[in-house]
Amino acid sequence: MTRIVQIVPTIRPGSGVAGVAYALEREFAAAGAIVERFTLAEAGKRPGRSTGRTAIGNHLEGARNVIWFSTVGTRRARRFLAQRPDAVSICHNDVMAGDVYVNHGLLQAAMRARGHYAWRMVRNPVHLFTAVRDRIRYRGRTHRAIVALTSAEADLLVATYGRVRAPIHVIPNGVDIERFRPPDADERSRARSALGIDDERTVAVFVGHEYERKGLPLAIEGLRRATGITLVVVGGTPDMIRRAESEARELGVADRVRFVGTHDDPVPYLWAADALVLPSAYEANALVLLEALACGLPVVATRVGFAPDLVRDGENGHLVDRDAASVGHRLDELDRIDRTALRGAARATAEQYSWPEVARRYLDLVESLRAERGVRR
Template sequence: MGIRIGLIFNRYRSDGGTERITSSVFDALAEDDVEWVVLTRRWGGALPPNVRVIECRPFAIGRRWRLQSFVRSLQAHLRTLSVDFVQSQVHLPEVDIFRADGGVHAEWLAQRRRAAEPLARWWRRFGGYHRDKLRMERRMYASDRLQAVICNSQMVRRDIEQRFPDCRAKLCVIENGIDVQHFKRDAHAAEIGRQTRKQLGIAADAPVFLCVGSGFERKGVKTAIAALAQAPQQAHLIVVGRDSRTARYRRIARSCGVAERTHFLGARDDVRPYFWAADALVHPALYEAFGIVIAEAMASGIPVIASTRTGAARAMVTCPETGALYDSLDVGGFAQAMQLMAERDARAREKARAACEAVAQHYSVARMRRELLEFYDAFR
C-alpha cells in the first residue's frame, strides 16, 4: 500500500487494552507496507520495524498542565511531520482521522457521575482538567479537517451521533480483533487453569468469577465485589489489573465480608491463566467503548456478565449461553447472574463454551486487518 501514517497516542502501558489493540494493529499491517510515526508522551513497549516513536515529554506538574504541554508539543511536531495523514487517539482539531478507542469523554463523565459521591461529582463537572478535555472533544468534532472517525463499536458510533450531531466526519465502525487461538481453552489450558486455582487456594469445584482491567472505578470493581457478597458463599472473585487505590477496594471487600474470597493480583502481561481458571467474566464497567477483555473471555470459552455501557458486550452477548447485561450499578442483577452461572451443570457449561467460542470467531485479527486495509485504501 505504501502509506505513512502519523499516529498520536497518549502513552503506552503493556497491560492496557487500548495499547494491546494498537500493538495488534501494528502487527496486523506490518506486511502491507504501512509505516507509522508515533507521537506520544511515553512508549514503554517493544517496537516492530515499521514503527518510529517520537516522545513528546515537556516538563509539567499535574495532569492539567501535562495535558496542555503535551498538546502544544504535538502541535509543534505536526507542523513539520511528513506523513500521508494524521490519525489520533487524542482530541485535536489538526487531525484527519480520530480513533475513538476511549469512546466519548462527555458520555464517560456522565456515567461516572452516576456512581460518584456528591463532592467528586461537583469536582469532575467543574474541575479544569475535564473542562479542558470536553472543550478539546467539542473542537475536534467541529473541525473541518476531521474526515473520519474509527469507532470500535456501534455503541460508540451512536454516542458520537447523539452528542455531536453536527459532526461532518464519516463514522466508520471497525471492531477490535484478537488472536482467537491464543486464548483457546484446550486440554493444556484447562490444566493451567486448574493449577492457577490451586495456587490461589481456590477449590476445584468452587465458582470463580474474574474481573480484568486497570482503573477499578471505570471497570466497576465495586459492583463486582458487592455482587460477590450476594452470590453463592463458596464463590471467588479474581481481580487482575492495577489501580492506585487498590487498598480502598480491599476495604470494600472486607466490609462486604468477602475479603477471603476476593483475590487482587495486580497487573499481568498474560491474563490467560485466569480466564482458564474462571467460570465467567464479570465486567460492570461504567463506560467501556469496546472492552477487549470481553472478546478475550469468549475466545477462552467463558460467558460474560457485563454492563449495558460496554460496546463489545452489547455486540457479543446475544443469548443466555454467552452471558447477560445489566446496568453497571445493578448489584442485584449481577449477583443473580452470578448465581445462575454457578448453578450450571457440566452440560450447560459446555454449551456456553461452544456458544462463546463461536461468537469470538468474528473478532479475529484477520477480520480487523481486512477492514482497516479497506478503510485506509478508501481514505487515500
C-alpha cells in the same frame, strides 16, 4: 504501496490504546503496507521525572502528556505528515491531526457515568481542556473520518456533540485469538494453583482499574447472593484495593474476594476463571470482554459499550441491569449449570473479531480515503 502513519502517545504490546495501535501496526505490515509511528518519542517528548514513582506523580505526568501532545505534538505531527503526502494517517489520541481519528472513549460520557459530572469536570482542568479540544475536533475539519468502536458509541458521539462533521465509521477493536484462547487442563490447574483455588471452585474474574465506573462494588455485593462464587480482582491501585477490601469485609464476603493487583498479562487470571463480570456504567469498547470470550469465558456485563454487540443473553453470557441483585443472580446461575455450551459459544463469538479481520476493515477505509484524495487532486 499503501503508507500508513499511526499517531498515538505510545505503542506497545498489551491492552489499552497502545495495545490496539500495536496490533494494527502488526497487521498492516503483514498486509504489505508501509507503517510508521508518530508517538511521544517521535515528537521529542522526554519522560517526566515523576513517572513510575507514585500514583499522584504518574497522574500528573499523564496530564502533562495530554496537554503537550495535544498542542506541541499537534504542530510537530503536522510537519511530520507534510513530509509524507502519500500517507494516510490514523490518530488514536490527543493530537489534532490525521486523516482518521479513532474514538477510544468519550470523556464526558465517562464522567457522567461516575456521577457528580459538573464537579468532576471543574475540579480537573485537564478534563475541561480535553472537552474543549474534542469539541473542536468533532465539530470542525480536523479529520476526514471518525472511527467509533461500537454502534452505540457512534450514537453517543452525535448525542454529545450535536453534529459530527466527518463521517463516522463503526470498526470494533479486535482480539489476538492465538494468545487469548481456552486453557488446557494443565494450564487451568496451574493458574488456579497459583491463586490457591481448587479446581472445583467456581471463579469469576473482574479486570479493570476504575472500580467505581466498572462496577466492582456491585460485583462484590452480588457475592452475597452468589454464595458459591470466588471473585478474583485484577487491577487497581493499593488505595483502591484497601477500600474495596474494607467494603468486602463489611458485606461479609471478604473470604471470597482475591485482589491480585495490576498485571500486564491477564491471561493466567482468565484461564483460572469460569466467567468474567463487568457491570460497567460506561465503556467505549472494553477489550477485556473480547479477551475473556476468546478464552472461553461467558461474561456477565451491563448493556454498555461493546457488550450489547457481543453478548447473546443465555448463549455466551448474560446482559444484566446495573445493580448487585441482577449481577449476583446471574453469577449464581452460572455457578449451578453446566457451562460447556456457553464456553464454546464464547470462543466462537471472539473468533469473529480477530485482529486480521479488524485490520482489513481499517485498510478498506484507508484505501477509500486514498482514492478520494486522488480524485480531489
